Every structure is written in C-alpha cells, then in structure tokens.
Amino acid sequence: xxxxxxxxxxxxxxxxxxxxxxxxxxxxxxxxxxxxxxxxxxxxxxxxxxxxxxxxxxxxxxxxxxxxxxxxxxxxxxxxxxxxxxxxxxxxxxxxxxxxxxxxxxxxxxxxxxxxxxxxxxxxxxxxxxxxxxxxxxxxxxxxxxxxxxxxxxxxxxxxxxxxxxxxxxxxxxxxxxxxxxxxxxxxxxxxxxxxxxxxxxxxxxxxxxxxxxxxxxxxxxxxxxxxxxxxxxxxxxxxxxxxxxxxxxxxxxxxxxxxx
Numbered sequence: 001x002x003x004x005x006x007x008x009x010x011x012x013x014x015x016x017x018x019x020x021x022x023x024x025x026x027x028x029x030x031x032x033x034x035x036x037x038x039x040x041x042x043x044x045x046x047x048x049x050x051x052x053x054x055x056x057x058x059x060x061x062x063x064x065x066x067x068x069x070x071x072x073x074x075x076x077x078x079x080x081x082x083x084x085x086x087x088x089x090x091x092x093x094x095x096x097x098x099x100x101x102x103x104x105x106x107x108x109x110x111x112x113x114x115x116x117x118x119x120x121x122x123x124x125x126x127x128x129x130x131x132x133x134x135x136x137x138x139x140x141x142x143x144x145x146x147x148x149x150x151x152x153x154x155x156x157x158x159x160x161x162x163x164x165x166x167x168x169x170x171x172x173x174x175x176x177x178x179x180x181x182x183x184x185x186x187x188x189x190x191x192x193x194x195x196x197x198x199x200x201x202x203x204x205x206x207x208x209x210x211x212x213x214x215x216x217x218x219x220x221x222x223x224x225x226x227x228x229x230x231x232x233x234x235x236x237x238x239x240x241x242x243x244x245x246x247x248x249x250x251x252x253x254x255x256x257x258x259x260x261x
Contacts, residue, residue: 028063038079046085048104050077056090058104069104079124079165081132089126089149091134095119099149111152114143123166123176131171133190138162142190158193159184167211167219175249177209177221183249196249220244221252 030036034055041047049057049066054073057066071077075093082088090098090107095114098107121143123135134143134152140160143152161178168174174186176193183196213219222242243252 028066030057030066032057032066032068035076037077040080040082040088042082042085046082046103048080048082048088048090050080050090050092052076056080056104056107069107071098071107073098078120078122081124081126083126083129087129087148089124089132091121091124093120095121097121097134097143097149097152110145110149111143114152114154123163125166125168125174127168127170131168131189133166133168133174135163135166135176137164144190155190157190164209165211167213169213169216173213173216173248175211175213175219177211183211183221185249217248218244218246219249 030049032049032051032055034051034053036049036051036055036057038051039047039049045060045062047059047063048069049055054071054075054077056069056071056077058069059066071090073092073096075096077090077092077098079092080088080090086101086103088100088104089110095111095117097110097114099110100107119139120137121134122137124132126132130146130148132145132149135157136142138160140157141154142157144155145152161182164177166174166176172187172189174190175196176184178184184193185196186193210222211219212221220242243254245252
C-alpha cells in the first residue's frame, strides 16, 4: 500500500500554506498488504503505522523503508500514538491496548480487564508519558489513565455520538471529532465536554477524519468525502481537503492538501 503523509514538525504556531508548498506530499511504499489506518511521527525519521491483521510498521529513515513489528495480535488497530522514540501505545478492535517502551521492538497488553467488553477503540490521545485517553467508536464512556497505562479507568463521557478521532495538547485541553462532523472540546481533562460550532454548524458529513493541534489555539482536521450520505461535506472538506483553526476550533479555514484523497 502506498502512503502519503503530511508531518507537522515545527513548533511555531503558524497556519499552513499548502498551496505555496509544492512537493510537500510524497508517495511512499509500505510493502504491506494490510489496510493501513493511522500514522504517527515523533521526528523527521521515526514513525509508526498501524492497520488490519495486527499490523504495526516502523520507519527510522523518514519512511523510505518500513519494517513490520510483532504485535502478537490479529486485530485491526485503529490508532497509534508515541510521545517520543521509545514510548507508544496502539488501540483497536476487541478493546485491546498495546504499549511499548522500546520503540516497538516489544509490545505488551494493557487494560486486559476491558477486553471482555469487546470494545471498538477508535481514538487515542497521550500528551505525555503518563496521561492518556482512549475512546470507543460509540457509547457513553471513555478509558483514562494517569500512570502510563498501568491502570485504565472507565469514565462517563456525557454524550453518545459516534467518534472518529481525538487529540489532547495537555492534561486539560482536548478535542474529539464526531463521525457525523461535530467537534467537542474539553478544558478540564474530559470531565465536561462542549460542542465547538465551527464544524457542526456547516452540516458536515464525515466518513473519516483526523484532528491535530499544535497548541491550544492552532489545529488541523482532515477528512474524505462521505459516501452515500449528506453532500454538505463536499462544501467544506471534499476529498483531499484539510482545514485549520487559529482560535481553538471556534472557526476553521479550509485548504487543498494536493493529494486528491
């Protein structure tokens, strides 16, 4: 499967200008037949991809070469998060949470008590080594940890809308994208959630979307056109579109990524 990645490695909160950056996207070959669902990079060299059939891939040269890591699982992984080149987590079907402290050379399970619930974990956020949030695709609760995943707790979320992605900039501020296009925000670590109108008021119908924030104000979302559903999505984020905010998600400006995907 080919890979097209856009990596935000800068620290200055400047909105991207994709139109003025030709060659920003580069197609790479993973040599994997799995359905690849998520990618994360901690620097310009070290990155990981997860997908179906227990697939976890790692690169140490910016994606020129990808090598498979042994997850010892045969599930579909939906998300992978690393806080540095050593410490990372992956989540997916059946409520399985994997953790590594050696860059993925070895992966071990966490939160096994939740596997009996057969959860579909679809979103994951770790702003640091200790504090993390894992979200199910649907339902009214989330899983949280404050000890790096040694223990996970089930906490009430406050709403039941389907979810597609999450991102936390610190232990207080986080965002969750609803699979129907809405965006919710917390400023107290997930105890309470409020809707951000910047996306929801446009009536977006999102088939797949991602969210990333550089800080509490500057963030990006990406998605693809909804298939067989509302056409309103194409007015804002048609295939290959990304959008950025400079006010914490209250308003968004769209850009063409140049990928057409």
